[in-house]
Amino acid sequence: MLIVTMRLSVTNGLLGITLIVFPMFLWTTLYQTLLLPIGINAVGASPLCNGPAADCAFSSTFHHFKLEQTQNKLYSDDGVQPLDDKYEQEVAKKHENVSRVLSINETTADARVAMEQTNKSSTSTHLDDVFLSVKTTHKYHEARLRIVVDTWFRLAPHQTYFFTDKDDQELIKKTGGHMVNTHCSDGHGRQDLCCKMSAEFDSFLKSSKKWFCHFDDDNYVNVPQLVKFLSQKSWKKDYYFGKPSIPHPLEIKIAANTRPVKFNFATGGAGFCISRALANRMSPYVSDMRLVTLCGKIILPDDVTIGYIIENKCQVNLTRINEFHSHLEPLRNINPRTLRDQLTFSYGLSDPRPNIVPVPEPVLPNDPTRFMTIHCILYPESEVCKKT
């Protein structure tokens, strides 16, 4: 690669293209020839989803095959099977407590500090207008949530909620009670993930916030930049911001004997935001556990189902925002000089070669995800950065 680059450096114009295209090509080739067949990272929809491929596989080359397989099986059983009522009732009952948890009194000194920090960079939308929800599971409380709570959570401790499946006293304390036990099962199947997304969405609908932003537990969120970005748009208009993880719209058959539908979806692993106006319009398809039912009916993961509802039911298009980043893209392509402009980051540590953001040196010690280094570059005044 070095040789190729040096040769081309004579022709300046080509250099830029090579630097961008060649790593992308390498990544795609590597991904498709090596990673996909052995199933590593073949999880288009969500990093939480590392279970059976039938539920999870949404990589570009993968999903048609998998989807057809699952759907054919389904149709041969004579049509779409709705989830059983008992499951729904059970989950709905468990969710009763979710909204109660969310009515925690938020007015503390900490909240004011965080708000002041983002007030500087925002105009019409303020930090307090944004509902930041993070989907996780107790299995990742230690491995993934710790770094989130130590870094960007501090920028929005009163606007961020973690949706998980078990109580964890230490985290409840550390997050000021912002751990929401959804009582969804801790599996990684489609229904479990949809169950959590449903809890997230319902909580937002019941709040008075103006923007719903969903993230996964392996995301770093550049909160002030996100607030600044959202403040340039009106929450009274229909907006669906995010980044697709596949190059073309997904084309699927929702039910037997119907024409295929085509739609884009923002991959949950990069994070996405939905305006209040659009969320209200989605409500008939999503609220009160309807999302779980719909996921079950159309056999799609939660983030894909959200895309389907928005693009097909609400007729609103995804606005692609390049500054959202999931572990499904080659993160090494991010220009380290533009860290401040990015909205989210992620990481993939299980790849043969770690897929991480190329932060400038020095990298802080014990920082495999690079989140601590990113945080301390962006917010050097943060308490955790002064210690190191």
Ligand SMILES: *[C@@H]1O[C@H](CO)[C@@H](O)[C@H](O)[C@H]1NC(C)=O
């Ligand atoms: C809801 O919370 C109450 C009080 O904390 C508890 O007794 C009850 O078991 C919870 N319900 C469910 C379904 O978890």
Ligand SMILES: *[C@@H]1O[C@H](CO)[C@@H](O)[C@H](O)[C@H]1NC(C)=O
């Ligand atoms: C929340 O806290 C504020 C300030 O401490 C207080 O005035 C208010 O009554 C509290 N609200 C609730 C619902 O406890």
Ligand SMILES: *[C@@H]1O[C@H](CO)[C@@H](O)[C@H](O)[C@H]1NC(C)=O
């Ligand atoms: C943030 O800005 C809004 C609008 O200017 C203001 O009402 C609010 O008090 C500010 N919050 C803080 C903590 O400075």
Ligand SMILES: *[C@@H]1O[C@H](CO)[C@@H](O)[C@H](O)[C@H]1NC(C)=O
């Ligand atoms: C959404 O995208 C489709 C396909 O690109 C386009 O035909 C349609 O006009 C767009 N709709 C809106 C409301 O922008």
